[in-house]
Amino acid sequence: MRAGSPDSGVVENSRLSTTGDNFNCFWTWCAQNGIVSKRLSIRRGGQKDASQLSLHVDEPVRAGTVVLSVPYLVTLNPQTVRGDLRPTAMPPVRTMCRCLLRRNRMDIITAHGLWLAGCLACFGRLLAHNRKLDIAPMLSPALFPELPSPFRLAHVDYFPAIADVLRGESNGTLSESSLAAYEKRTESQLRLTHGILQLYRRRRVPHVRPEFLPSLLELRMAHRTILQRSVLLPANCIPSAPGDLADLFEESPDLETIPSLVPLVDIIRSPLAAIASGEKTEVAPAVKAAGASEKVVANCSLHTCTQADFLSPGTRRRVVIETSVLSNRRIVVCALCDLKVGEELLLNYGS
Numbered sequence: 001m002r003a004g005s006p007d008s009g010v011v012e013n014s015r016l017s018t019t020g021d022n023f024n025c026f027w028t029w030c031a032q033n034g035i036v037s038k039r040l041s042i043r044r045g046g047q048k049d050a051s052q053l054s055l056h057v058d059e060p061v062r063a064g065t066v067v068l069s070v071p072y073l074v075t076l077n078p079q080t081v082r083g084d085l086r087p088t089a090m091p092p093v094r095t096m097c098r099c100l101l102r103r104n105r106m107d108i109i110t111a112h113g114l115w116l117a118g119c120l121a122c123f124g125r126l127l128a129h130n131r132k133l134d135i136a137p138m139l140s141p142a143l144f145p146e147l148p149s150p151f152r153l154a155h156v157d158y159f160p161a162i163a164d165v166l167r168g169e170s171n172g173t174l175s176e177s178s179l180a181a182y183e184k185r186t187e188s189q190l191r192l193t194h195g196i197l198q199l200y201r202r203r204r205v206p207h208v209r210p211e212f213l214p215s216l217l218e219l220r221m222a223h224r225t226i227l228q229r230s231v232l233l234p235a236n237c238i239p240s241a242p243g244d245l246a247d248l249f250e251e252s253p254d255l256e257t258i259p260s261l262v263p264l265v266d267i268i269r270s271p272l273a274a275i276a277s278g279e280k281t282e283v284a285p286a287v288k289a290a291g292a293s294e295k296v297v298a299n300c301s302l303h304t305c306t307q308a309d310f311l312s313p314g315t316r317r318r319v320v321i322e323t324s325v326l327s328n329r330r331i332v333v334c335a336l337c338d339l340k341v342g343e344e345l346l347l348n349y350g351s
Contacts, residue, residue: 022142023042023140023142023143025137025140026137026138026140026142026143028137029135029137029138030263030264033071033074033263034071034074035068035069035070035071035074035263035264036068036069037067037068037069037264038057038058038059038061038065038067038068039057039058039059040055040056040057040058040067040068040264041055041056041058042054042055042056042143042267043055043056043344045277046277048277048278049158049276049277049278050145051145051146051147051148052158052269052273052277053143053145053267054267054268054269054274054344054345055264055267055268055269055344055345056342056343056344056345057339057340057341057342057343057345058341058342059341060338060339060340060341061335061338061339062335062338063335063336063337063338064334064335065334065335066332066333066334067300067333067334067335067339067345068264068265068332068333069330069331069332069333070262070263070264070265070330070331070332071307071327071329071330072233072237072304072326072327072329072330072331073326073327073329074262074263075233075260075261075262075263075331076116076119076120076135076138076260076261077112077116077233077258077259077260077261078093078112078115078116078258079235079236079258079326080260080326081093081116081119085134085135086119087119087122087123087125087126087212088205088208088212089122089125089197089200089201089205089208089212089213090115090118090119090122090197090200091196091197091200091204093112093115095200096111096114096115096118096193096196097111097112097115099192099196100114100115100189100192100193100196105189105192106189109232109257109258109259110189112258112259113223113226113227113230113259114189114190114193114223115193116226116230116259116260116261117193117219117222117223117225117226118193118197118214118219118222120139120144120222120225120226120261121214121218121219121221121222122212122213122214123135123139124139124214124218124222125211125212125213125214125218126212127139129211129212138263143267144225146221147221147224147225147228149183149224150162150224150227150228151179151180151182151183151186152179153174153176153179156174156179157272157273157275157276158228158273158276158277159224159227159228160228160270160272160273160349161227161228161230161349162182162227163272164349165182166178166179166182186223187220190216190219190220190223191216193219194214194216194219197213197214197219198213201213225261226259226261229261229266229267230259230260230261230266231259231260231261231262231265231266231302231331231349232245232249232257232258232259232260233245233257233258233260233262233304233331234248234249234255234256234257234258234304235255235256235257235258236326236329237304237326237329237330237331238255238304239304239305239306239329240303240304240305241303241304241305241306241332243303244301244302244303244334245302245303245304246301246302246348248304262331265302265331265333265347268300268333268345268346268347269344269346269347270298270346270347270348270349271297271298271346271348274297274344274346297346298336298346298347298348299335299336299337299339299343299345299346300333300334300335300336300345300346300347301333301334301336301347302331302332302333302347303331303332303333303334304329304330304331304332305329305330305332306328306329306330307328307329307330333345333347
């Protein structure tokens with residue numbers, strides 16, 4: 001099994017850092033919601049990239065070790081934002097996507113991303129009016145700072161999803177013209193989404209006051225967060241273990257995927273983003289030995305798996321824990337190589 005054993009589901013003796021930062025409420029929320037990990041810390045970028053966050057290990061980690069494990073139901077995506085969690089001002093995901101997908105305006109992943117951005121913007125409106133949300137610590141402004149425009153050459157590498165798409169369309173190079181065309185298309189999609197939200201409020205939920213509806217600017221900023229921080233996960237969190245998600249997507253190209261905000265995982269940067277911030281990155285010897293390219297500096301891998309517990313230390317027989325649909329699915333990050341104290345976790349989202 002590569003990159004450790006994600007099937008084990010959790011890391012024992014979770015130790016999340018609660019010192020030296022302003023994220024104490026978030027760490028407490030993580031512990032209360034079943035997120036377990038090695039000792040980790042969140043760091044802010046310098047003056048050049050103050051809006052960028054990064055995740056670091058605060059203890060030595062051996063290659064193959066599970067660094068972080070997140071329950072699927074803690075993530076935010078079109079499957080998990082349901083019931084009372086869905087903001088009243090937001091249409092159901094099927095209703096929204098039906099409108100967005102008319103006339104082949106966009107693909108389903110883009111539509112799901114816009115719906116999730118709408119939810120994020122609505123959550124922001126609710127919190128601005130002092131409404132209580134169980135996920136409030138996850139949505140702290142410290143964790144979701146305002147991001148620069150991804151449609152500028154100076155910033156595009158902070159958004160690996162956009163950078164990968166545009167480089168694929170232009171044979172590996174980026175230009176102002178290609179970014180401008182992408183920006184124009186995205187702005188049109190955002191205006192359409194905002195119009196649908198306004199129409200839905202007037203026709204379906206007129207009791208929702210206008211101040212609880214996000215502005216176009218708020219929707220735009222939320223969408224930037226989705227573009228930078230969301231991770232594509234298989235629908236129903238289909239297990240990829242023992243392989244990683246890249247293997248699963250390669251083996252099943254028709255698999256339905258949905259953009260998701262995964263607590264802590266969404267803070268892990270791509271090597272490209274780390275390089276764009278001017279930080280030095282190196283290929284670990286263990287990764288080189290595995291035959292990785294010198295350009296690949298990712299030091300961890302992403303898996304989906306089923307949580308399981310061993311009956312006893314003396315047996316490998318397992319009991320799968322499942323109390324409700326999807327409750328036993330987890331997103332797991334494994335170390336690809338030995339990690340030193342203070343080393344940043346880097347994940348190659350484009351692999």
